[in-house]
Amino acid sequence: MTFSLLHATDFADRLLYKIIPPLKAGMIVLADRYAYTAFARDATRGVDRQWVRELYSFAVKPDLTMYFRVPIDISLDRLMARRVKLKFYEAGMDLGWSSNPAESFRLFQGKVLNEYDRLVDEFGLEVIDAVGSITDQQRVVRKLISPYVNGTHTEITGGTV
Amino acid sequence: MAPSDPRVEGANGEIQAGRYYGRGIPYLPIEGHPGKLIAIEGTDGVGRTTQIQLLREWLEVRGYGVAETGWTRSPLMQPTIELAKSSNTLNKLTFVLLYATDFADRLEKEIIPALKAGFVVLSDRYIFSALARAGVRGIDRPWLRSLYGFAIAPHLVFYLKIDVETLIGRVLEARGMDFWESGMDLKTGDDIYDSFRTYQNKLLREYTSMADEFHFRNLDARRSVEHIQEELRRQVALFLEPAEKPAEAALAR
Numbered sequence: 001m002t003f004s005l006l007h008a009t010d011f012a013d014r015l016l017y018k019i020i021p022p023l024k025a026g027m028i029v030l031a032d033r034y035a036y037t038a039f040a041r042d043a044t045r046g047v048d049r050q051w052v053r054e055l056y057s058f059a060v061k062p063d064l065t066m067y068f069r070v071p072i073d074i075s076l077d078r079l080m081a082r083r084v085k086l087k088f089y090e091a092g093m094d095l096g097w098s099s100n101p102a103e104s105f106r107l108f109q110g111k112v113l114n115e116y117d118r119l120v121d122e123f124g125l126e127v128i129d130a131v132g133s134i135t136d137q138q139r140v141v142r143k144l145i146s147p148y149v150n151g152t153h154t155e156i157t158g159g160t161v
Numbered sequence: 162m163a164p165s166d167p168r169v170e171g172a173n174g175e176i177q178a179g180r181y182y183g184r185g186i187p188y189l190p191i192e193g194h195p196g197k198l199i200a201i202e203g204t205d206g207v208g209r210t211t212q213i214q215l216l217r218e219w220l221e222v223r224g225y226g227v228a229e230t231g232w233t234r235s236p237l238m239q240p241t242i243e244l245a246k247s248s249n250t251l252n253k254l255t256f257v258l259l260y261a262t263d264f265a266d267r268l269e270k271e272i273i274p275a276l277k278a279g280f281v282v283l284s285d286r287y288i289f290s291a292l293a294r295a296g297v298r299g300i301d302r303p304w305l306r307s308l309y310g311f312a313i314a315p316h317l318v319f320y321l322k323i324d325v326e327t328l329i330g331r332v333l334e335a336r337g338m339d340f341w342e343s344g345m346d347l348k349t350g351d352d353i354y355d356s357f358r359t360y361q362n363k364l365l366r367e368y369t370s371m372a373d374e375f376h377f378r379n380l381d382a383r384r385s386v387e388h389i390q391e392e393l394r395r396q397v398a399l400f401l402e403p404a405e406k407p408a409e410a411a412l413a414r
Binding site: 001002005006008009012013016045046047048050051054055057058 | 183184185186187188237238252254255258259261265266268269304310311
């Protein structure tokens with residue numbers, strides 16, 4: 001619960017300082033992760049699904065949400081190629097499912113991916129096949145975004161949701 | 162993202178003492194925990210802490226295990242809340258969420274384990290202070306009730322009721338008016354006295370509006386410490402003693 005609420009606090013802070021002001025100014029805000037991350041991750045940690053959704057009801061509903069989907073093995077391979085050590089919470093080590101970080105990651109993130117799949121229908125996320133090349137993905141992304149772009153400025157916000 | 166059912170479950174039916182108000186914490190079932198949760202509520206400077214100290218001693222002498230918990234006292238969140246209060250970055254929404262995080266930490270780490278172990282848990286303030294403060298600051302009430310749906314409904318909620326005039330006298334005698342207790346963040350004016358009066362008046366109205374919903378037992382906080390304590394003990398004894406009788410309690414009669 002504290003994990004969930006701390007992230008919600010951080011999100012609220014960024015929403016009020018980094019997201020709403022540029023939206024008011026007519027800018028496009030690109031959010032690297034959003035409330036959906038919390039929906040998937042917190043439910044996997046055993047927090048009530050409906051409660052998390054109500055908690056985040058102060059959030060602005062994005063005009064467009066893109067979900068980059070990859071199978072768990074590819075995601076793990078990519079991470080291992082870049083970093084030696086998996087992050088404690090990212091691997092769900094706090095849940096005590098496995099003492100092996102890679103195994104814990106596979107179990108935890110596997111469940112997180114299942115939660116994302118629920119969200120796709122519930123919130124109408126646009127699924128992008130993130131297995132393909134960056135160029136291919138970017139082509140899809142640009143096509144999806146084009147209806148929303150008409151010469152506005154862009155603000156990027158990121159971090160942990 | 163509108164909440165589908167923003168009401169605390171208890172609000173449309175019966176609140177059940179010792180159960181979660183709303184959706185609760187699925188990974189922490191609490192049914193059957195033998196402990197009792199007693200909350201003492203009331204605004205700043207009303208005498209809660211004094212009453213809790215006296216009640217604790219009395220309960221311990223009678224053979225009860227007593228645990229105490231108080232608002233913003235969680236080891237996880239206290240430094241963060243103090244820091245946030247001293248800077249100018251706090252927004253009313255992040256304020257509410259920080260308090261909720263503090264409460265969640267104490268609930269999981271202090272309150273629920275103590276209830277499981279059969280303690281009487283005395284809570285110096287409970288979620289009602291948070292609901293009142295946030296309500297005064299214009300945060301959506303159904304959202305707040307849904308947020309605190311993970312809280313446990315106390316077995317007893319005592320509300321130390323006071324009027325603003327008496328409160329002002331006490332606070333000035335004791336330690337003076339403080340920035341947050343005066344609601345200076347609401348910027349109703351530069352005068353701390355006027356702000357205190359306006360803010361505390363609103364807070365008291367919020368508490369009053371919750372009295373029925375959450376089964377407050379009102380205690381007249383204008384009475385003497387001894388008188389209030391006596392009434393508190395009488396009601397606590399009535400509640401606890403049919404439920405469990407420690408050897409000392411039985412002998413004492």
